Amino acid sequence: MICSCGNEAFYYQRYSNKYLCKECFKKDIERRAKKVLGKDIIRNNVKIGIGISGGKDSLVMACILKKLFKHIPNAKLICFFVDEGIKGFREKAKEYIKEFCEEQGLELKIIKFEDEIGYTLDEIVKNDYLSELNIGRPCSFCGVVRRYLLNKHALKEGCDYLAIGHNLDDFCQTILMNYVEGNVKNIIQFGKEFEGEGFVKRIKPLKLIPEDEVRLYADINNIKYQKEPCPYSSLSYRHRMKKVIKVLEEDKPGVKFSILRGYEKLLKYMDVKEEVKRCEICGFPCSGNICKVCSWLIKLKEISKSE
Incomplete structure (x- = not known):
């Protein structure tokens, strides 16, 4: 089949019913990323922190951001890698990340669970x-602590934004998980992220x-990434929602976009404002007097003393 540009196509995009050559495919991906960011973010004198894990999503995101900001005056990108301390798994990720950042000319900061909270995952x-x-799954603990540490270090480095590598599938998984669980609070919070002092806005x-x-x-850009899944990921509810x-997508191509668009339309009718306080210990924004991470760290200290 032939791409609209006249070159031979290598990919059929089912949801758009288009055949794309490699160059048009790459441009299509980069165009959509650019559309999400917009002119308010792709501008002069901006500093963006990039949460990078070694997987395909974060490395592709970093690669695209490097392209989009290549000729933007005084724009700076800095990568943050959170090492949770998962034996074997994180050592491999670190190798991919160091090689990638060196090739791309990106600054890299490594943040360790062990240094920050006193324990590896x-x-x-x-x-x-x-x-x-009282936490059911490793992902529930890891996800909260990772977000906390990324925000902490992005804030420390003076970043204007913190880029997270969530793709369309990730969005759909989170949306449906919250619907199925009837978690109204999370449904609202996921779509309306907090903005203000002590919090670096996520993109x-x-x-x-x-x-x-x-x-x-x-793959077509020869980006080397870690293909092995996190050993704890199969224990998560998200893994089942992914299936x-x-x-749904196989039965109805484009359903992922429909889930996202429907959710964003729903958010326009939700005007629930939650009081934002500051953690009495770390000072970061939270809903109570003490944030979740600090409350966990207090509990962990109590546990270690009793052992």
Whole structure:
């Protein structure tokens, strides 16, 4: 088949019914990322922190951001890698990240769970601290702490924005998980992120890009990334929701975009404002007197003293 530009196509985009050559495919992906960011973000004198994990999503995001900001005056990009301390898994990720950042000329900061909270994630799981903290899954603990640390260090470096590599599939998974669980608070919070002092505004350049296309973009650009999934990911509810969305997309191409658009329309009718306080310990924004991470750290200190 032939691409609209006249070159031979290599990819069929089912949801748009288009055949694309490699160059048009890359331009399509980059155009959508640019559309999500807009002129308010792609501007002079901006500093963007990039949450990078070694997987395809974060590396593709970093690659696209480097292209988009290449000729923007005084724009600076800095990568943050959170090492949770997952034996074997994170060592491999670090190799990919160091090589990628060196090739792309990107500054890299490594943030370790062990240095920040006193434990690796492996130790938290092995010692059964999750049950002591009343947390059901490793991902529930890891996700909150990762977001906390990324914000902490992006704030420390004076970043205007913090880029997160969530793709279209990730958005759909979170939306449907909250619907299924009837979690109204999370439904609202996910779409209306807090902005203000002590919080670096998050941007998600891959929001309109399906996971399969992120993977394809990485492959045709020869981006080396970690393909092994996190050893704890199969324990998550998100992993099961991923399978459900895959079935829906196969039956009706484009359903992922429909889920996202429907959710964004719904948000316009939600005007629920939650009081934002500041954590009495770290000073970061939170809904209570003490943020979740600090409350967990207090509990972990109590546990370690009793052992």
